[in-house]
Amino acid sequence: MSYIKTKGVILKEINVGEADKIVTIFSKNKGKISGSAKGARRPKSSLVAGTQLFCYSEFVLFKGKDMYSLNSCDVIEPFYEIRNDLVKLTYAAHINEIITDIVQEEQPSARVLQLFLNSLYMLSKTEKAPEQIARVFEIRLLSILGYAPSVRGCIKCGSEDFTDFSFSFRKCGFLCKQCIEDDRYALSLSEGAARAIHYIVHSNIKSVFNFDVSNKVLRELEKVSKRYLKDRLDREYNKLEFLKTLNS
């Protein structure tokens, strides 16, 4: 019997039978994989802690005929703060939905996993606005996937005047005031929003969350990111709408 040892995050858990679970894992070595976790719902099972949603563990799995079977797991980071907070949980579920869509089975994707883990870390361990964490995740993810917008300057003339940019979805990047006729549907941006987008696309992954913006800039980032995500992934993600109903 062949087995693999890999670190990974639980993306989904489904209860089966009396005490078992089937889990989907975003694994470091194999991308998205599913495995059965026998007895994982028994309180004394060694699999209880590591098979919770969003838990980051090191797994040992045996490769069966149809599916992996989870032999053991050692918890690295449980991220329990996420499961104990409705707002954090909703943002994590939104991020999870996108990850589940784009990560393929048996295809490792180390940079996406790193961004995912950093996002979960920021959500669970810091007071950074979840909205900002989600925007950084979305825009940086699209960049990793090969859809980085062109935001070093104006796509057409190269101007680097950040006070003056609009975001063109059609051209996938910034246009300055002089070049705006190339796409009159481009979305006008404040300097703060333009600089934030540039930072999210081009900064080191380790410091990509380390900036602060106003709520007004966050609204702008939301408009850009939501539309860009829809254009590139051909899908709308609406889990966060639920939070707006809570606030109204």
Ligand SMILES: [Zn+2]
């Ligand atoms: Zn220009």
